Amino acid sequence: MASRRSFLLASGMAAAGLGYSYHRGLRYPRLSLEPRALDSALNTQGAQLRLTDLVAIKQRSSNSSVNFTLRAVTPTPSLHLLTQGTQLEVEINNVLPNAKLRVQTQAKSDIQEQIDGINRRLKISSKSHDEITLSWEHGLDDGFDFAVIGDTGGGLELDWCLNRAVELGAQFLLHLGDFNYTAGEYDRAIHQFHHAPLPCYISLGNHDFNDSGLMYHRFLAELGPLNAHFTVAGTRFINIDTAADFFPAQAGLRGDMLQRLAKVPSSVENTLMFSHSPLRDPRPNDDHEVGGINEVAWLLSMANNLNTSDYLCGHVHHSAELDIGGLRQWTAGEGLGHEDLIHQRQVAQLLLGRVEIGRAVAYRWQDLSMPWSMHTSPTHQHKLRRDQRERQWKWYSDTHLAMSKT
Numbered sequence: 381m382a383s384r385r386s387f388l389l390a391s392g393m394a395a396a397g398l399g400y401s402y403h404r405g406l407r408y409p410r411l412s413l414e415p416r417a418l419d420s421a422l423n424t425q426g427a428q429l430r431l432t433d434l435v436a437i438k439q440r441s442s443n444s445s446v447n448f449t450l451r452a453v454t455p456t457p458s459l460h461l462l463t464q465g466t467q468l469e470v471e472i473n474n475v476l477p478n479a480k481l482r483v484q485t486q487a488k489s490d491i492q493e494q495i496d497g498i499n500r501r502l503k504i505s506s507k508s509h510d511e512i513t514l515s516w517e518h519g520l521d522d523g524f525d526f527a528v529i530g531d532t533g534g535g536l537e538l539d540w541c542l543n544r545a546v547e548l549g550a551q552f553l554l555h556l557g558d559f560n561y562t563a564g565e566y567d568r569a570i571h572q573f574h575h576a577p578l579p580c581y582i583s584l585g586n587h588d589f590n591d592s593g594l595m596y597h598r599f600l601a602e603l604g605p606l607n608a609h610f611t612v613a614g615t616r617f618i619n620i621d622t623a624a625d626f627f628p629a630q631a632g633l634r635g636d637m638l639q640r641l642a643k644v645p646s647s648v649e650n651t652l653m654f655s656h657s658p659l660r661d662p663r664p665n666d667d668h669e670v671g672g673i674n675e676v677a678w679l680l681s682m683a684n685n686l687n688t689s690d691y692l693c694g695h696v697h698h699s700a701e702l703d704i705g706g707l708r709q710w711t712a713g714e715g716l717g718h719e720d721l722i723h724q725r726q727v728a729q730l731l732l733g734r735v736e737i738g739r740a741v742a743y744r745w746q747d748l749s750m751p752w753s754m755h756t757s758p759t760h761q762h763k764l765r766r767d768q769r770e771r772q773w774k775w776y777s778d779t780h781l782a783m784s785k786t
């Protein structure tokens with residue numbers, strides 16, 4: 381009898397484990413489990429912090445007085461604190477440079493803020509028990525532009541794209557993933573994102589997920605969640621993870637988020653999704669697109685349930701527009717400016733979106749105008765030779781590479 385009970389118990393546990401794994405989802409190629417959600421609560425002596433649209437990231441500061449370093453993953457972060465006569469220093473990265481701090485404090489705690497570009501340093505002094513809410517007014521409701529680009533790698537091309545987005549008047553950048561093509565680029569890209577001239581909301585690329593081993597833990601620890609959403613000026617932005625295929629399609633945190641959003645009636649005027657991989661490869665005779673079993677169909681059905689008009693993606697180093705059953709797919713993957721080399725003239729583009737309350741988002745292509753001196757990724761050589769573009773490779777190596785050595 382005891383052995384039968386043990387067998388049933390073990391079977392039940394195995395079934396529960398399988399069910400749990402099934403719900404959490406498998407990622408492939410290179411089998412791995414979808415990660416768990418990031419913590420939204422932090423504790424330190426005398427203070428409890430609750431994070432909304434913020435994540436705790438690895439300490440960037442050399443100043444040891446900083447208790448926590450946080451990163452905003454949307455334009456609408458807020459921080460709720462319960463304090464007991466606490467002195468705290470908190471750094472917050474990726475905040476809109478013009479956003480204004482709003483402080484709600486019941487016991488008149490002292491809050492000092494220093495602004496350095498997208499970085500804020502807060503000194504919080506509470507003399508007694510207090511409940512404090514800190515939020516930032518983004519100031520975007522009068523209309524704004526945002527920039528969209530992916531496939532930048534983590535070198536000089538990334539630097540150019542960040543600065544070009546600012547030059548074109550964007551308030552923030554949607555980075556569509558793949559900032560890590562060769563050794564060292566993950567480190568450099570994270571540093572650049574932490575010190576960028578404008579906030580970046582970043583999708584995970586396949587090269588950021590897995591590159592000679594699983595890499596996405598670095599994304600989670602230093603950049604943020606793999607799925608997120610926010611609404612500003614009546615437009616909802618949904619960042620979804622398509623870096624590696626899901627099985628089943630609806631599993632994991634991406635499925636949870638989309639199904640949760642679909643259950644809640646929404647009054648938003650526009651919804652767009654941004655991600656890494658195309659739902660359909662815009663290039664004839666290529667199929668570099670979301671590839672899991674039934675995954676495209678499921679994502680299209682969720683996009684439809686959420687009244688999504690536009691899907692922004694990268695991955696294929698190309699710019700293109702495509703209609704997929706009424707969903708407009710904008711592929712904006714020229715972050716390396718690689719087609720400049722193919723055509724031997726500056727043809728690469730980035731995408732800008734204009735948001736205004738009461739209107740559909742207006743998209744327009746803008747020249748990337750990347751100087752030749754910044755086309756330095758080793759990926760250019762690899763791709764030109766792989767694609768048997770010997771003429772372009774000779775031109776590139778004779779002109780740009782020869783010049784960069786002088």
Ligand SMILES: [Fe+2]
Pocket residue numbers: 558585586587656694695696
């Ligand atoms: Fe990719």
